[in-house]
Amino acid sequence: xxxxxxxxxxxxxxxxxxxxxxxxxxxxxxxxxxxxxxxxxxxxxxxxxxxxxxxxxxx
Numbered sequence: 707x708x709x710x711x712x713x714x715x716x717x718x719x720x721x722x723x724x725x726x727x728x729x730x731x732x733x734x735x736x737x738x739x740x741x742x743x744x745x746x747x748x749x750x751x752x753x754x755x756x757x758x759x760x761x762x763x764x765x
Contacts, residue, residue, distance in 0.1 A: 720754065720755055721753045722748050722753050723753065724748060730744065737762050739762060743762070743765075744758070747761040747762050
């Protein structure tokens with residue numbers, strides 16, 4: 707049986723990976739931001755989900 711990647715969250719929810727569309731979709735929905743906003747926050751704060759969340763709350 708084939709996995710449905712569209713229904714998956716990230717493998718490691720403590721880190722944000724921008725390389726998989728389903729992970730980007732998960733994190734943008736979780737934080738309520740655009741892909742560009744998520745990318746900018748990850749670039750500034752690093753891949754830690756906690757650090758990115760703090761960065762996004764500053765805005």
